[in-house]
Amino acid sequence: MSIISQVIFTVILGIFVFFIAKRVNFIRLNIALGRPQIVVGDKRQRWKNVLLIALGQKKMFKKPVPALLHLLIYVGFVLINIEVLEIILDGVLGSHRIFASLLSDFYVPLISFFEILASGVIFSCVLFLLRRNVIQVARFQKPEMKGWASLDGNLILVIEIILMGALLSMNATDQLLQEMGNAAYPLTGSFLVSSWLIPIFDGYLPSTLVIIERTAWWFHIVGIFGFALYVTYSKHLHIFMAFPNTYFSKLTPKGVMEPMPEITSEVKMMLGIPVEGETPPPDGFKFGAHDVSDLSRKNLMDAYACTECGRCTAECPANLTGKKLSPRKIMMDTRDRMEEIGKCRSNAKIHDEKFLLGGFISKEEINACTSCNACVEACPVLINPLDIILQLRRYQAMEASGSPASWNAMFQNVETNAAPWKFSAQDRFNWSEELKNDK
């Protein structure tokens, strides 16, 4: 019996590893669609960002209540993995609670601690479900959250509750079987939280209890495998992507736009400035971004790191005043577009005649942005939706000649009058005479 279940478990584990690896590779190739970027700047500062912002969740604490609830789930998730390791070892080796004999007296406190964390996870997930569905926090009710996005958010919370429930049920029935003297369940002692659940299972036949305990065990571990795989398709991927994403985020002031050195020699020539070692724009160079492949790899990583919390959109002045722009949707669209291109890749289709700008993100959206950086400031994992918007605007202006008419007029004014308004350059210094004559 044990051998059969060991084999079945190992096969499931193998299938899981295969599909996860496949999915990880798919995402890696999607991010590699983007322009490679040279990472410059202080490594120490980058690691500090990872520690404080990704691991320490510093920016989450701008909103203390959700931050605390989130922290409970996060700590639970990270630490309970130690118990998952035990379950995997048991599954492969055919042992039962392999850590119990290894850790002897520490085992009960450790599992009890995990159980407290599991209760914390359930508590937070229930409150988060209430926030999403009953209190209806505004940022979860925006148009881009309809359908899959909202289902995804709820599914993650429900799955986490069920998984933690399975863990506690498994431990409760295990204790009952221990008390009954079942040889397959060596005595460990009583666990802090699950011992309260024993009355639920009391009175069942030992054989039924074994079935419940084994079902909970299998459900819990296979559920975790399934969940891990699901995460790679879900917004929940932020649990991994937040780390590289904070590492690679820019260290320069938020006001700086990405430079465009490819056109500098041309500009110099037009102004009659001598150019050393003339460098024409590289082949296939495009002004700005039309599709995800024109964006930087960091932009694409951003899209996979986004968990659609909507803090960006809740702070966006355009969105607050009813405009179509939502920074969160910019990230969701970028991700959807990458996934679509990824699927074309596996179907050996070269291109599908669709683009990020136009096919997913409209001009109306990008033209509503005030570049105020509120979205960038709001993001707990240093995602930069503004950077994408500005690259799409570059394409709109320089490749597609599709800027709004009043912007084209402004460009014209800068070119001819050296000011964005239609004033004569000769009148620029008139204020000085006015000031002198004020007296």
Place this chain on the structure above:
Amino acid sequence: MNIKIPTVAVLAAEGKVPEILFWVGCAGSYDERYKNVTKAFVKILNKVGVDFAVLGPEETCTGDPARRAGNDFLFQMQAMANIQVLNGYGIKTIVTACPHCFNTLKNEYPELGGNYQVVHHSTYLQQLIDEGKVIQKGAQIAFKGRKITFHDSCYLGRANNIYEAPRKVLEALDAELVEMKRCKTKGLCCGAGGGQMFKDAEKGNKEVNIERTEEALETQADTIAVACPFCMTMMSDGVKNKEKEASVQVQDLAELIAESEGL
């Protein structure tokens, strides 16, 4: 006071380079309302007796609005031309009242070969106050009992992390400084950044400047202090829209300091 407004070209003819270049900006040169800020700041510079000059007719747009609207080609044309002028005169330090010019000159010109020490006038005014060059004790009587709220400019605040300098300047006035609900890192944009100043807003249910003005009016402040020409326009329009221009004024930091100095 006999106001002096030297241009860099005239100084160069005498073989001199000013210690500070005051970068006036397009709004500072042309906008009827905002020209008053330029004048107030020049009065302060005159009073302090600092060695400054302006480019005058040689100044041109930094290229910021073109860049934010996506036309990087035009931005680089403007930037290169300006850098040639600035480097030609050997300019080392630039002070400007416009956060958009400030951001571009400070952060985006070095890439193209323009390296200067760039200071926003809020920081500069704070330095003058700290050094005791403006606002001596007792001079701020005019502001007793007045209530001021400061509207953060995005290109000063979030873009460049300057939150304290403008507040320090206002604190020196001895007026009551009240904060809006959304301030500092969470400050709400006036609605004009990113090229919005030069086009109509996209379809929505409200103008951003109205949303922000309502928030400013909620503080019951009699003065909305700004440190940006675009914010000045947007907040003034908002106050007019709310028909509060008789009781609430929108003023730049330089105007407030000049007023306290009796300039």
